[in-house]
Amino acid sequence: MRSNRLAGIMKLALVVGSLQLGSAGIAAADTTILNVSYDPTRELYKDFNAAFAEKWKADTGETVTIQTSHGGSGKQARSVIDGLEADVVTLALEADIDAIAQATGKIPADWKARLENNSAPYTSTIVFLVRKGNPKGIKDWGDLTKDGIQVITPNPKTSGGARWNFLAAWAWARAANNGDDAKAQEYVTQLFKHVPVLDTGARGATTTFVQRGLGDVLLAWENEAYLSLEELGPDNFEIVTPSISIKAEPPVALVDGNVDAKDTRKVSEAYLNYLYSDAGQKIAAKHYYRPFKPELADPKDTARFADLKLVTIDEFGGWKEAQPKFFADGGVFDQIYKPGQ
């Protein structure tokens, strides 16, 4: 039994040792900032962080380590509210940053006006991913409600991306019917009758379409659609760009309360500003995000983005109006969507 005790003590020593090693490792880096982001930005920020760290080193001589955390946008906002010490947040929806601002006071209420383009350095839109050769001949929103077409989109109640899908469909129908909202609602009602299953998130819906082979068309973020094309084989899928879609603006914000506590304001501000720079815009375009200033990006990358009419959330009165009207309990979505019909 003595050897057991000895082993126990050694184990404990090992633990304490490695813990100290861990904290020493953190202290050795000059500065560390944390970017709390949403799901599809992993590849983008991996590149961007490396570029920024290099630039910061060249400009100031300081070493900066950028940590990132990814997850569903709403869940990530929740974590920051619960105390995750984000220096900057780069989320999918304005409403998620608003939630942090309201719940913690760590972000001022007017955060949106602090950076250019409503604090969205890159934008994206909603496109269609179809099976290779487009066997069902899907070209625009109107084709989605034809007989025998199955549409895959996540649940707007739980997914930020799905809300953009819903509003993009609405925007097309409204334009096609000379601004008639009743007709648009009719179209969207029809559209959701063609949805066999509602996943909870965008990556889940992609898996349903790509791996499980369900449905004829996936309504997806443009950057997600290109990424799955790249990762899962251009031999199996192709992208169809509709005539009208919505301009999705994933915003970024500095978390003032946290950067002041950690004394990282300068580097965090520089980090966000760098997103708007030549290099930042180039990296965004490379990862299939539409840069806010396309003239700064590589023309080869921007040429990949199809030209289409993009409506903004302002045409729905902004998120403050659209969110309760369409997606709250008892809202338009609840009225039109009856499962299994």
Place this chain on the structure above:
Amino acid sequence: MALDTSTAPTASSKLVKAATSETRVARLTLIAVALGFVALFLLLPLATVFIEAFRKGPAEFATALRDPETFSAIRLTLIVAAISVPLNLVFGVAASWAIAKFEFKGKAFLTTLIDLPFSVSPVISGLVFVLLFGANSALGPFLQKHGIHILFAVPGLVLATVFVTFPFVARELIPLMQEQGTSDEEAALSLGATGWQTFWHVTLPNIKWGLLYGVLLCNARAMGEFGAVSVVSGHIRGQTNTMPLQVEILYNEYNFVAAFAVAAVLALLALVTLVLKTALEIRYSDEIAASRRH
């Protein structure tokens, strides 16, 4: 009476024989069903993990594991297990010792309490710590003022893991110690041993195999826990992602080889513990039989 005693053994031996005298076909079918089930539900999924991990060859597998974020996830998982398993070992022994060898008020309640983590969903197990230590909890401002990081850091991961793996050691030991009774300890005490000596030289040797088994189970679960850890992790890459979380991240990034490579390492750690346990069981089979006494 004489008749009774002479017929009793024959009757019972007939009964025993009858219970196992299935036809050859029935026996083979049963064995085939059992083996088929094990192959389909245990071996096949496990094999898939390793096949997927090596799909692009051992070089890709090695590259995937050399990724600094993956490496940090492996390190973090080992650290969390190395802290929470000893904690639960000490607690498990203490609790089962108290429950099996002593009578006290609230014993039934304590036994039920130990089982609590088994019946609570891991997500809830994580959320309780968010509610306890989150920025909006009663403790939150105090922790923040003193710069104490619990949530989204190693302490939070350890707390969640300890909570989830709480019952493993105690659950393994309580029935064993109850079965062994208190006569050995009473003998030791009557021969003049102190309480500590009794524990160290009498109780512990009696339970060491059960204890080892409980610790191995506890360790396997501690390394594999996903739900509770996911809630308190904060998912900071290269810092608070444990191996199961890293597997999910890599899978969601279409990085299938790397995801399965980490999964394979995790499975391997579990397999090593199982092999270790089996090897020890074979090596010390007589001793184990004696200590179990059944």
